[in-house]
Amino acid sequence: MPGTVGTVTNRPQLRVTHAPVNIAGIPWENVQALRRKGVDARLVVFERGKLHHEADWSLDRHGPLPQRLAQQLAAFAKLAPRTDVFHFYFGLTLIPKSIQFPLLRVLRKKSVFHYLGSDIRGKSRTELAHGERAGAEIVGSYDAQRWVPHAHVVPPGLDLRPFTPVPPSDNPRPLVVHAPSNREKKGTADVIAALAQLPVELDVVEGVPHEEARARYARADVVVDQLRAGWHGVFALESMALGKPVLSYLKPDVVEKSAAGYGIRIPIVPVTAETLADAIRPLVASPARRRELGAASRAYVEQVHDIDRVADRLLDIYRSL
Numbered sequence: 001m002p003g004t005v006g007t008v009t010n011r012p013q014l015r016v017t018h019a020p021v022n023i024a025g026i027p028w029e030n031v032q033a034l035r036r037k038g039v040d041a042r043l044v045v046f047e048r049g050k051l052h053h054e055a056d057w058s059l060d061r062h063g064p065l066p067q068r069l070a071q072q073l074a075a076f077a078k079l080a081p082r083t084d085v086f087h088f089y090f091g092l093t094l095i096p097k098s099i100q101f102p103l104l105r106v107l108r109k110k111s112v113f114h115y116l117g118s119d120i121r122g123k124s125r126t127e128l129a130h131g132e133r134a135g136a137e138i139v140g141s142y143d144a145q146r147w148v149p150h151a152h153v154v155p156p157g158l159d160l161r162p163f164t165p166v167p168p169s170d171n172p173r174p175l176v177v178h179a180p181s182n183r184e185k186k187g188t189a190d191v192i193a194a195l196a197q198l199p200v201e202l203d204v205v206e207g208v209p210h211e212e213a214r215a216r217y218a219r220a221d222v223v224v225d226q227l228r229a230g231w232h233g234v235f236a237l238e239s240m241a242l243g244k245p246v247l248s249y250l251k252p253d254v255v256e257k258s259a260a261g262y263g264i265r266i267p268i269v270p271v272t273a274e275t276l277a278d279a280i281r282p283l284v285a286s287p288a289r290r291r292e293l294g295a296a297s298r299a300y301v302e303q304v305h306d307i308d309r310v311a312d313r314l315l316d317i318y319r320s321l
Contacts, residue, residue, distance in 0.1 A: 014318060015040040017083040019094050020059075020072075021049070023116045024234045025210065026140075026156050027089050028054040033157060033311035040082075044075065044094070051210055069095070076103070085110045085318050088134070091119040101133040110321040114138040114154075117233070120147040135321040142257040143231035152317055153261060156234055157310030158241055158301060165243030165298050166218045168290035172199070174221035174283070177244075179205035179213060179235045187227030187249070190273035195224075197277045198284055220244050221290055222283050227273045230254065236268065241301045245283055245293035247271045262304045267296035 016039055018027045027043050034041040045055040059075055061068040076094045079086075086094070086109060093100040104111055113134040120128055120139070128148060131137045137151040145153055168174065176195055180186035188204065195202050205216050217223070223239040225232050225248035232248045239246050250270040259265040271279045283290050 013038065013040050014315075015082055015084045016087055016318065017042055017044055017079050017085075018087045018089065019044045019079075020046045020088070020092050021090050022052045022055055023049075023090055024156070025052040025054065026116060026234070027087075027114075028052065029157055029159055029307050030087075030311065030314060031056070032159065033307040034314065036308070037311055037315065039315070044079065046072075051213075076100075080107055080109065083109060085112065085321065087112045087114060087314075089114045090116050091128075091130070097130050097133070110135045110318070112136050112138060112317065112321075115144060115148065115151070116140060117144065117229075120144060121229075123147060136317050138317065141231050141254070142261055143229075143251060143254040152313075154310060154313050154317070155262075155305050156237060157307035158234075158237055158305050159307045160241055160302065163238065163241035165241075165294070167243050168221040168245065168287060168294055170287040171221060173201060174287075174290070175201045175203060175219060176222045176224060176280070177203045177205060177217055177220035177239070178224045179217070180226070181233075181235075185226070185228055187273055190227050191224050191276065194273070194276040194280070198280060200280075200284060214238060214242075217244070218242050221287075222247070222280060224248070224271075224276070224280075225268070227271070227276065232266075232268060237301055237305055240268075240297035241305075243291075243294040243298045245269065245290050246297060247276065247279060264300060264303050267293055267300050269293070 018031050022028050022045055031041045031043045042056040044057045046059050046061055048058045059071050061071050072095050111134040113131040137148050138154050139145050139151040140156050178191050180188045205213050217239050223244045223246045225236040227249045230251040236246045247269040
């Protein structure tokens, strides 16, 4: 585990442990941004993910369930003395919830539950009642807030420094990129069917390391995110940070709530499976329109999803506990 990160302030250094997964790289980005702000932050995971392997400490659990639980308990015992706030992701805790929360209370430690999408989508409040045992709950969009109405909305953040915008090309046969984490959930079959009607090239990015995936996003002239969920994911944000026009299924009411909440309207072109082909035709015909939307995309992520702004929001939540 790394040493602490120094701070120039005279206040006691806030110590935060993020755990126990690194879904979509969001926890790791949060930890890095918090460190830049003088927080002693770390990410501890059960195992390193295949696509997002970053973590300060991986427990690398092994053996039967009792042995894995013993490893988790040992990790919590080591982390508790050096942690003020435990920031849990994806509805998971370091040790079983039945003992995690009583121990946190006894030790006077604060906690946050940070939901990332599929961990809450479609679930009842009874199924999500465990989250109320934390000091605060966080969701990543105004769409997700309907499952946890009292949760703080903290959009996923991006470190924009590695994302140098690459404006779409003038290619008369533009390259369309689609990167499904799950083909059924993203509507990939409908994406392929719609694009087969158009003079475009299609690159479906699946199962490759994040660095390679991002390089392929950078070559895109147009990006199609998803046709099912009703709001965009991190893939869309990374594409927007690269200055790409993005099409995705967006629920109209969430578009309005987000515009009011963030103070800026999202520039993603809203589509359905039935309208995708017609919506993409103007972008195929006009490289200028592709570049115009791409520039608006970059401006949007700078205002809403810059990781340093997101870290400030997390700090406000920690201080409110």
